[in-house]
Amino acid sequence: MTRHTVAPKGQGGKGAFHRIADAVRAAAPGDLVVIAPGTWNEAVVLDRAVVLTAEHGRGSVVLAAPAGDRPAVTVDGPDCALHGVTVWGSDEGAPAVAVQPGAGLVMEDCAVEGGRIQVRGPDDEEAGTTAVMLRRCRLEGARLAGLYLAGGVRAQVEDTTVTGVDGTGVVLSGSARLDAVRLRLGRTTGSGIRLRGNARLRLADSTLTGTGRAGLLLEDGSEATAGELRIESPGAAGVHLTGSARAELTDCRIRGAASVGLAVQDKAQLKATGCAVADAGANGVLLTGVATARLADCRIDGSAFSAVHASGTATGHLADCLVRGGSEHGVHAAGDSRVELADCGIRDVAMTGVAVVDQAAATVTGCRIDGAATGIGVGSATGTRVESTSVTGTKEIGVQVASGGVAVLTGIRIIGAGAAGVVVDKGADATVEGGSVEDCGGSGVVVWTGARPSVTDLRISRPAKNGVFLADGAGGTFTSLDVTGSGFPALHVGASADPLFRQCRTRDCAEALGTDEGAAPRLEDCTADGVPLTFGAPAAAPSRPGSPATPPAAPGEPRTAGAGDAQDVPEEHLEDLLGELHALVGLDRVKHDVGSLVKLMQTVRRREEAGLPAPPLSRHLVFAGNPGTGKTTVARLYGRLLKALGLLRRGHLVEVDRTALVGEYVGHTGPKTTAAFNRALGGVLFIDEAYSLAPLGAGNDFGTEAVATLVKLMEDHRDDVVVIAAGYPGDMDRFISSNPGLSSRFGRTLLFEDYDAAELVSIVEHQAEEHQYELTPAARSELALLFERLPRGEGFGNGRSARQMFQEMTERQAQRVAELPAPTPDQLISLETQDLPVPATPS
Known part of the structure; x- marks a missing residue:
């Protein structure tokens, strides 16, 4: 190996070259070119196996490309190398270092600024490959890409930093391959690493920080494996797979993604083991299309949307995973998706622990759900199976099988639900085999009109209300049921309900059996405190100190928005309701306005009864007032008044806000708004903080879709619902003016004034x-x-x-x-x- 020296004129001694290009031309393959400190304004072409090295080490030599579009370094030959050299490109959007097909380059302790490293390989892999190694390098200040690998490239990167790129940090396309260890990538306006075509990536012990878009983006048929990868604060998804891409992640951490933590779309496949996703701005994990994801021993914390959301025909498998916190559901399966959960934990999510809707299906085995609003919600006819799973401390219902839902619950344990333990709504199909419901704040099992579940070997202990409550017209079969310590009758059977109770036992309950007129329960071999229980002569429970008095027939179950069909308001007299209105403290102007509306509607009703056409009348109202001024109270009274007038058939109130109407992804808002609206049919839909549906500078905010859906539904059901939009006085005008249909339907505003001291x-x-x-x-x-x-x-x-x-x-x-x-x-x-x-x- 011959050594060639490059130095300024007057330096370097006899035989020294004064231009790097001259030294390279004079060098034979395998020779070493040693460069003296300084800035060298040249465009160098390495067409043979030579090594350029900085005489005094890293940073002492700057190779700056002259103005124009030529790279500072072009590599045409194999086995070339740069050591300790800083390369300055002349155009941030052009290559500073270009490696041509079939060439090879090793860069150690180098820096590249003001342009990218571009490596191209042969389009046909049989023609060979281009080999590149970057070790302890820094790439900064490029545009479009920092490192661009295309075609038949084999690249290795070690201990290298890519930063300050106006575009994507690293791009792989075609059949490029990259092995990267201890890559530090940050401050890009585009994605951190992007793979296209059939590119392959292996990434270890690396960080991607502050990317403008996705941290790691895989498209087409690309593949990636990553271990101990840290992705911090990406501007879009943490890891995003589309097309038929595949990724395998091990011990990776994704925090603070602006949108989804892990997004798997189209035909993509993801396998994640021991990974954590925290504080995602949307879903922790999103599965769409026909995508598949397998997660094992993963943690998903603090998602702004549902922690795991599956739609389309996507499939998700979660084993030994933990979901903590989050503003919506823990796991949400929609469309025709399939979700399997085994030995997973879901804690403290704001909505439902596991929600299954549309035609989706879920299998939940050995899981623990704690502190959700509702533990498990099933609104899917495809069928959901829940086995050996515990649901504890829910704020509302433990397990709800909504209208159209099909569920089989085996060995489930529900503890401390704030409302009912299990609710089976009208039109739902539920089978319960074994398990227990303990210490719930409502009834143990609630069966609504028309539902006929099969319940076997269930223990219900200490429910605040009934052990089993069957609404009017409900039924089902209840076998080997144990009810202990209920605050209301252990079994309540509504009018026309015809359940079969077989070998059921009640102990220490306020009463064994409560029935409404027309109830037709069948009891076979049932006992109450050891005494045979028959319909018509129920055995009385022994007297106990402090035992509550028997409640009136059909005590019902408290309902919440989204918990199935709301109960009708009982028949009430108009005079009593007006008296209740006037008994409210303050609100003189509101009382006057509501009284005027009642008189107007009485006249409308009388004209209709006389066969005269009714005058045009909008019953929808705007309630404008500060918090705590009685808006919800008056809205509830308004519905009851309209029912007493015969203008609403049910008169109940369904209270919602933005979160109950606006979806978390495209196509979700319309169905969500429609579902909330349908619950209010026959009564009043009360939209609290309605102005949040039309935020300032909304742009593509999904709230506008909710408003448009509401306008259409108000027209389609104008005689069967009343909508009341409520909020701060200063914001409601903006809401009404956000859609022309609103201003034509909300013709009257009631102003709720602040209370004075008295x-x-x-x-x-x-x-x-x-x-x-x-x-x-x-x-x-x-x-x-x-x-x-x-x-x-x-x-x-x-x-x-x-x-x-x-x-x-x-x-x-x-x-x-x-x-x-x-x-x-x-x-x-x-x-x-x-x-x-x-x-x-x-x-």
Whole structure:
């Protein structure tokens, strides 16, 4: 190997070259070209196996391309190398280093600035490959791409940084192959790494940070394997697979993705083991098309949308995974997708732990769902199987099989549900085999009209209401059922309901059997506290201290928006409802407006009964007012008034907000809005904070789709529903003007004024009376002064503030009375001036 020296004129001694290009031309294959420190304005072509090295090491030599479109370094020969050289390109959007097909280059301790490294291989792999190695290099300041590999390229990257790229950090296309270890990539306006064609990537111990789009993007038939990869704050998805791409991830971490953590679309396939996705701006994992994903031992935390969402005909397999937090569902299967969950945990999600809708299907085995709003929700006719799974601490229902849903529950355990344990809605098909429902806040099992589940070997312990509640016209078969310690009758059977109870046992319940007129239960070999139980002569439960009195027939089950068909409002008299309206504190203008509407509608009703045409009338209203001014209370009364007038058939209220109407992906909002609207048919749809459907600068916000859907539904069902849009006065005009159809349908606005101090005192007194407290005259006067001085800024809640004030007073009174040696009854109920909270001193 011959050594050639390149130095400025007057330096380097005899035989030194003054241009790098001259030294390269003089070199034989395998020779070494040593470059003295300085900036060399040349475009160098390496057409043979030579090595360029900086004499004084990294950063001492800058090879700068002259102005124009030529690369600073063009590699045409095999086995070329650069050591310690900094390369400056002349155009950020052009190659600074270009490696031609069939050539080879090793770069060590080099930097490339102001242009990309572009490596092209033969289109036909039989013609050979292009080989490149980057070790301890830095690529910065390119446009379009930092490192571009195309065709038959085999590249290795070690301990290298790619940063500050106005475009994609690394691009692989065609049949390019890249093995990268300890790659540090960040600050790109496009994706971090993009694979196209049949490209292949192996990535280990690397980080992709602050990319403008996806962290890792795979398209077409590309493939990638990654281990110990960290993707931080990508501007789109963390990892995005489309086409028929495949990826295998092991021990990878994706945090703060602006959209989806892991997106798998079309025919793509993903395998992830030991990975974590945190704080995704949309779904943690999104599966669409016919994609497939297999996740094992993965963690998905804090997703803004559903942690796992599957649609189309996608398939998701999750084993030993954990979902924590999140603003929507834990796992959401829609379309014709299939989801299998085994030994997974889902905790503290805002909506449903596992939600299955449309024609999707799910298998849930050995899972743990804790702290969701609803544990499992099934609205799919395809069929969902739940085995050996526990649902604990839900805010609402444990398991709900909605209308059209089909589910088989085997060995399920439901503990501490805030409402019912299991709900089977009208038109649903449910089979329950074994398991238990414990300590739920409603009934153990609720069966709505027309539903006929099969329930076998289920233990129901300590439900706050009924063990089993069957609505009018419900049925089903209940075999070997145990009900213990129910607060209402263990078995409640509504009118025309005809369930079969076989070998069922009730113990320590308020009552064994409660029936409505027309109920037709069949009981075979059933007992209540060991005594045979027959219809018509139920055995009485033994008297127990503190046992609640038997409630009225058909106590029902509290319903929430989205929990199935809402119950009808019972028949009420118009005069009683108007009296209830006028008994409300304050709201004089609202009372007058509602009274005027009632008179108008009475006239409309009489004209219809007389066979006269009804005048044009819009029953939809805008309620404009600050929080806590009674909007929801009046909306509920309005529905009851319209039912009493015969203008609504049910009169119930369904309360929703943006989250109940707006979907999480394209095509989701319309069905979601329609479902909420359909629950309100026959009654009132109350949209709280309606202005959030038309946010400022909405652009392509899905709220506009929800508004358009509402407008059409209001027209299609104009005689069977009333819509009330509520929100801050200053924002409702913007909402109404956001769609021409809204302004034509909402013809009247009711203004809810803030409560004055005297009205707030009245609310506190009403609360005190309800809870058997009394305000002393002095306390009442001081309370009025306190309300007058109370700041009425953004945090002021009107009636809510009054109720909070009452709560704080009772807490302070309890602390005061606890210090008395023997308080009298009067002292226990009296609220004194010292029980008033001390107002904050302005700073």
